[in-house]
Amino acid sequence: DAGITQSPRYKITETGRQVTLMCHQTWSHSYMFWYRQDLGHGLRLIYYSAAADITDKGEVPDGYVVSRSKTENFPLTLESATRSQTSVYFCASSDLPEAFFGQGTRLTVV
Amino acid sequence: AQKITQTQPGMFVQEKEAVTLDCTYDTSDPSYGLFWYKQPSSGEMIFLIYQGSYDQQNATEGRYSLNFQKARKSANLVISASQLGDSAMYFCAMSPVQGAQKLVFGQGTRLTINP
Numbered sequence: 001d002a003g004i005t006q007s008p009r010y011k012i013t014e015t016g017r018q019v020t021l022m023c024h025q026t027w028s029h030s031y032m033f034w035y036r037q038d039l040g041h042g043l044r045l046i047y048y049s050a051a052a053d054i055t056d057k058g059e060v061p062d063g064y065v066v067s068r069s070k071t072e073n074f075p076l077t078l079e080s081a082t083r084s085q086t087s088v089y090f091c092a093s094s095d096l097p098e099a100f101f102g103q104g105t106r107l108t109v110v
Numbered sequence: 111a112q113k114i115t116q117t118q119p120g121m122f123v124q125e126k127e128a129v130t131l132d133c134t135y136d137t138s139d140p141s142y143g144l145f146w147y148k149q150p151s152s153g154e155m156i157f158l159i160y161q162g163s164y165d166q167q168n169a170t171e172g173r174y175s176l177n178f179q180k181a182r183k184s185a186n187l188v189i190s191a192s193q194l195g196d197s198a199m200y201f202c203a204m205s206p207v208q209g210a211q212k213l214v215f216g217q218g219t220r221l222t223i224n225p
Contacts, residue, residue: 031211033212040217041217042215042216042217042218043201043213045212045213088153090155092155092213094211098157098160099157100157101155103153103154104153104155
């Protein structure tokens with residue numbers, strides 16, 4: 001199916017562990033994004049990518065790492081998870097002017 | 111820096127009435143895009159409508175229209191003939207260039223449609 005998919009949909013991890021959230025799109029859109037959604041803050045940009053091997057920081061990048069070796073994949077890694085990173089994470093890709101969002105990953109850090 | 115302000119945390123509207131969700135923005139960029147997204151209780155983000163800063167006409171998509179007042183820096187969403195399925199969170203967002211790049215979101219408005 002065409003679209004943008006995130007995995008896993010739900011994840012519980014322990015403080016200090018490394019965790020990777022996956023994002024895959026089938027459209028070959030150039031731009032991809034990672035946002036986090038917390039109560040009272042709407043969605044905030046973590047990282048984005050304009051093309052394969054080109055990434056840049058967004059508003060809240062600390063504690064996160066991204067890579068984009070292929071156009072269709074844009075994984076987000078929490079190097080050492082903290083409780084403050086408990087959130088819903090959305091991946092998106094952009095076919096101007098629209099951005100298309102994945103279903104989200106609900107991450108809980110205990 | 112760009113900023114989006116949505117001043118209505120929640121709104122309650124009777125079914126079939128029109129509803130206006132407020133959005134004001136702040137930017138120094140000469141070119142930008144404005145967006146509205148719907149987030150139902152299931153959690154996905156659904157694109158509703160887009161307005162480019164240089165577009166002369168207000169954007170419309172079915173029952174949705176964007177009331178763009180550039181001088182006032184407002185981009186209100188108007189939903190005509192509301193339906194029960196319109197109950198959701200609504201987010202206004204903007205990007206620094208026309209098109210969806212590096213979206214900055216407001217905090218959202220929770221819309222509840224009463225039968």
